[in-house]
Amino acid sequence: MNVMDTRAPSVILYLDGVHVSFDGFHAINNLSLTLAAGEMRAVIGPNGAGKTTMMDIITGKTKPDEGVVLFDGVTDLTRLDETGIAELGIGRKFQKPTVFESQTVQDNVLLALKVDRSVRNTLFWRGSRAESERIGKVLETIRLTNARNQPAGRLSHGQKQWLEIGMLLAQDPKLLLVDEPVAGMTDVETHQTAELLKAINRDHTVMVVEHDMAFVRELGVRVTCLHEGAVLAEGTIEQVSSNERVIEVYLGR
Numbered sequence: 364m365n366v367m368d369t370r371a372p373s374v375i376l377y378l379d380g381v382h383v384s385f386d387g388f389h390a391i392n393n394l395s396l397t398l399a400a401g402e403m404r405a406v407i408g409p410n411g412a413g414k415t416t417m418m419d420i421i422t423g424k425t426k427p428d429e430g431v432v433l434f435d436g437v438t439d440l441t442r443l444d445e446t447g448i449a450e451l452g453i454g455r456k457f458q459k460p461t462v463f464e465s466q467t468v469q470d471n472v473l474l475a476l477k478v479d480r481s482v483r484n485t486l487f488w489r490g491s492r493a494e495s496e497r498i499g500k501v502l503e504t505i506r507l508t509n510a511r512n513q514p515a516g517r518l519s520h521g522q523k524q525w526l527e528i529g530m531l532l533a534q535d536p537k538l539l540l541v542d543e544p545v546a547g548m549t550d551v552e553t554h555q556t557a558e559l560l561k562a563i564n565r566d567h568t569v570m571v572v573e574h575d576m577a578f579v580r581e582l583g584v585r586v587t588c589l590h591e592g593a594v595l596a597e598g599t600i601e602q603v604s605s606n607e608r609v610i611e612v613y614l615g616r
Contacts, residue, residue, distance in 0.1 A: 373399055373400055374397055374398070374399055374400065374433075374436055375398055375399065375400040375401075375402075375434065375435055375436075375537065375538055375568050376396070376397070376398035376421065376433070376434060376538065376568075376570075377396075377397055377398075377431065377432070377433040377434075377436070378394055378395055378396045378397075378417075378420075378421075378430065378431065378432050378433075379395045379430060379431040380393055380394075380395060380429065380430040380431060381393070381394040381395070381417075381420065381427045381429070381430030381431070381432060382394075382427060382428045382429045382430055383416055383420065383425060383427050383428055383592075384428055389591070389592055390413055390416045390592055391413045391416050391417060391420065391427065391592040391593075392413075392591060392592035392593050393430075393592075393593055394413065394417065394430070394589075394592060394593050394594065395594065396417075396587060396594060398538075398568065398570060399568075400435075400537075400568055401564075401568055402564075402568055402569075402584070402585070403560065403561075403564040403568070403569040403570075403571065403582065403584045404569070404570050404571070404584060404585055404586075404587060405571050405572075405573055405579045405582055405584055405585070405586045405587070405600075406570060406571065406572045406573075406586075406587050406588075406589060407572075407573065407574070407576070407579060407586060407587070407588050407589070407603070407613065408588050408589035408590055408595070408613060409590065409612060409613045411591075412588075412589040412590050412591065412592070412613075413589050413591070413592035413593075414572045414589055415542070415572070416592070417589070418455060418540050418542065418570075418572065420432060420440075420441075421440065421448075421453065421540060422445060422448055422449070422453060422455050422540065423440060423443055423444050423445040423447070423448040424445055426441060427441060434448075434451060434453065434538075435451075435537070438451060440453075449534075449536075451537075452535070452536045452537035452538060453536055453537070453538045453540065454531040454534055454536030454538070454539050454540070455531075455539075455540040455541075455542070456527055456528055456531050456539065456540070456541045456542060456544065457542050458542045458543040458546055460520075460523040460524050460526070460527040461527065462515040462518075462523050462526050462527055462530070463515060464514065464515050464516030465514060465515075465516060466514065466515060467511065467512050467513060467514060467515065468502070468507050468510050468511050468512070468513055468514075468515055468518070468526055469498055469502070469511040469512060471515050471526055471529075471530055472498045472501050472502065472526075472529050472530055472533050473494060473498060473533075474530075475529075475530035475531070475533040475534055476494060476497060476498070476533045476534070497533070498511075498533070501529045501532050501533050502529065504529065504532060504559070504562055504563065505525040505526065505528055505529035505532070505559060506525060506555065506559065507522060507525060507526060507529065510522065519552070520547050520548065520552075521547075521548045521549065521552030521553075521555070521556070522552075524544055524545075524548070524552075524556070525556070525559060528541065528544070528559065528563070532563065532567075536567065537567065537568060538567070538568045538569075538570070539563065539567055539568070539569045539570070540570050540572075541560070541569065541570070541571045541572070542572050543572060543573055543574060544556055544560070544571065544573070545573065545575050545578050546574075546575075553575065553577075553578050553581075554581065556578070557578060557581040557582055560582065561582070576600075576604070576614070579600055580600050583600075585597065585598065585599065586598065586599065586600050586602075586603045588603050588606070588609050588613065590608075590612050590613070595608055595609060595612065596608065596609050
């Protein structure tokens with residue numbers, strides 16, 4: 364396969380030969396990874412494998428020392444800052460939910476809502492009604508319709524995670540990066556989160572970093588295992604979890 368094939372429009376994220384060092388430590392070491400548009404990918408690996416640094420690179424928080432990082436086949440993410448990358452349509456949800464606890468669930472989503480100020484939307488945006496419909500759709504997706512008028516501070520830990528995912532969805536990103544979404548959740552919430560992410564994946568490309576292997580198995584998607592800043596294995600959960608090196612450096616611990 365030639366290079367042009369890997370950068371076709373169907374590839375939304377393309378990393379090749381990416382290196383990052385911090386004080387001599389190779390956090391990312393010749394990392395190459397391709398994510399297809401419309402795909403959901405699970406990323407696993409031991410602590411220090413480079414998962415967070417990889418997401419920092421994609422979102423512009425960290426600049427690589429070398430390597431190619433392309434979005435949508437054409438945009439060099441290494442040349443943009445965090446704001447520019449967010450405006451391109453890359454949204455990130457961190458592990459710890461940060462919601463406005465004194466505001467209602469609905470107002471949290473409203474605050475995050477991305478209002479396109481193009482001419483088309485200047486003509487057709489009708490304020491409260493359009494906003495209300497958009498918010499209603501987001502709340503339905505994140506299963507918080509019945510809690511829309513509750514202060515966010517009253518939500519369970521799992522519901523706060525869903526609300527933050529909803530706040531990300533309100534911005535309508537092309538690519539969602541989700542960091543350990545089920546940490547601290549009950550089994551029921553974990554299952555519901557898997558269903559929620561599957562629903563979101565119908566319209567968005569999603570990358571999920573996670574340690575909970577049962578949750579990864581439930582997602583039923585392609586899995587990438589990182590180790591020492593590079594891809595150790597990639598494939599189905601069955602292929603990756605039976606890989607001897609993956610068992611040795613990660614699953615066997």
